[in-house]
Amino acid sequence: MKPTSLAILTSSVIFSMSWAMPALADVDYHIDINQPTHHLAQVSVSFPQSDSDVLTVNLPVWRTGRYQVLPVADGVRLFHATDSKGKSLPWKRTASGEWQIALTKPTSVKVTYQLHANELGERLRHIDSSHAFLDASGVFMYSPEFRQQPVTVNMEVPEGWKSYSGMDKGNTSHSFKAANYDVLVDSPIETGINxxxxxxxxxxxxxxxxxxxxxxxxxxxxxxxxxxxxxxxxxxxxxxxxxxxxxxxxxxxxxxxxxxxxxxxxxxxxxxxxxxxxxxxxxxTASHEFIHTWNVKAYRPQGLVPYDYQSENMTDLLWMAEGSTSYFQNQLLLRAGVITAKEFFDDLSQRIVLNQHNPGREVQSVAEASLGQWSSTWGDYAVNHSVNIYSEGYLASMALDFSLLSDTQLAHSYRDVHKALYQQYKIPLSYNVADVQSILKNLSGKDYQSWWTEYVNQPFSLPFDDLLAHAGLITTYGQSPKTEVDAGMMLSGLYNDLIIASVLKNGPAWNAGVAAGDEIVAVNGLKVTADGLTKRLNDFNVGDTIKLSIFRDERLKEVSLLLTEQPKGDLSIAPVDKVTDAHKAFYKAWLGVEWPFNDEGEWINTTD
Structure with missing residues (x-):
């Protein structure tokens, strides 16, 4: 869908506004990293002349790539606004990321503020004595009135620092320029000792x-x-x-x-x-982010075009934006010879195990998970009632890939869907579910609405062996699989304690009445430690009932827990007993590389 009010810039093409605009004037940004030890900088933004009664200035409330609202503006203090003559202008805070500046006559406006930058883990902004990482969504304010104006960024940094960005260089080694704010906000700066x-x-x-x-x-x-x-x-x-x-x-x-x-x-x-x-x-991870240069940055779902930096951007296709990227990331590594086929399938095996141990796959669809990403916290409730747009999005992409390969007799794969999305829906266009289904029908000649209902709009559980059999593969725990006891709970892993982080729905601990937050102190009356709990549980057999002593709300409680079984060892992927040329052809069409096993079923290349 083409936006009617706002143009978006890709790295190679600038799209103009849909109506006539006055001559563009730069929005000039300046950042003085004057107290790096204390994570502080002084920022100024010079806006061109505004003829409005009020100039609205914003700092985004989320950053691209992180689909959650964040307290970004909490890093701003000492906000001040002046007119073209340096006279102070009255202003008021109207939202968490919004300031409104009153104007009595047409004038240019300069905004200054102190910035605190210590959010390295959020990949939002971080300043210390060795470097600064600056994502514009957490650093540089913008005005919707001038969002499409060209921007320049000039920095004052400590001596010896070097500055890099995807933006074009400006007039100095510490300056950059971009066609508009949308390019600036998607072009972070790394400056420092590097x-x-x-x-x-x-x-x-x-x-x-x-x-x-x-x-x-x-x-x-x-x-x-x-x-x-x-x-x-x-x-x-x-x-x-x-x-x-x-x-x-x-x-x-x-x-x-x-x-x-x-x-x-x-x-x-x-x-x-x-x-x-x-x-x-x-x-x-590097492969994943590189793929995003196309999938998300060059084309993305309706609801994310254009970006609304001040509120949630809802779409039920985040599983395609993120999960499909996860699906392709190791395929590119395999094609490039960076990883081996065994490493590729070790990763897939782990994904299968995680999926099979996720009760949420029976509760939530990937479409619903996409819409819920903005409020996702992934605690104990989510473990049992949710899926992840990355991991389950990967598996939905795999199911779609196998369906398309089968329906087209290997003529087309899921790669062709993303090729078509890139060719037909480059930003400022966007795509929706109907557009994806149309591409699938054009490639296969078949209607994919029923497939979409089964695998996207409702919870799904994949028949992994049936799918992999198309490529001559099967999942296995070895020729003589063994089992071990399962208690159906996970510890927090923090501070070497025995606090339960999650209890799997309908598992042994769940049925025994154990809950997340409980602290285990003893098994059958004998004290246990965090590093010894697994060994202690393995002293028992499947079908045994044990007594757990737990603290809940600082009260001692004892519960009886019936141990069940789970496979012992690691799941792996191996060739089926009788591999055919059809299997090998499917494998090649799927991954783009040759069959990885010799006639004895051994990996041809297991080294890096």
């Missing part, structure tokens, strides 16, 4: 910026990012950018990642890069 490496892939330029000391291998990271960056053509015909910036933070604990217009920020604790398991987590 490492920088450049590379080229498939005719595009890339920068990698590292902040923080850690056990990362810059050479390996750059080599793998180069491989990933050349794989986009597996899905999309071209690039929505000419230059891309990977920003990597090695932190004291903060983690997470966020996609932006032509850049990403990825954070991990500083010593969580070296081990293979840690590195796979990092590199798959």
């Amino acid at each position: 490492q920088h490496v450049s590379f080229e892939a498939d005719g595009r330029d890339y920068d990698v910026v590292f902040w923080g000391e850690g056990n990362y291998d810059t050479q390996k990271i750059v080599a793998d990012l180069t491989k990933i960056s050349g794989q986009a053509s597996a899905i999309w015909p071209d690039y929505p950018f000419k230059r891309y910036v990977y920003m990597v933070h090695a932190t004291s604990g903060a983690r997470g990642a966020t996609e932006h217009l032509n850049s990403t920020i990825i954070q991990l604790p500083r010593f969580n890069f070296r081990e293979r398991e840690d590195y796979l987590r990092f590199i798959s």
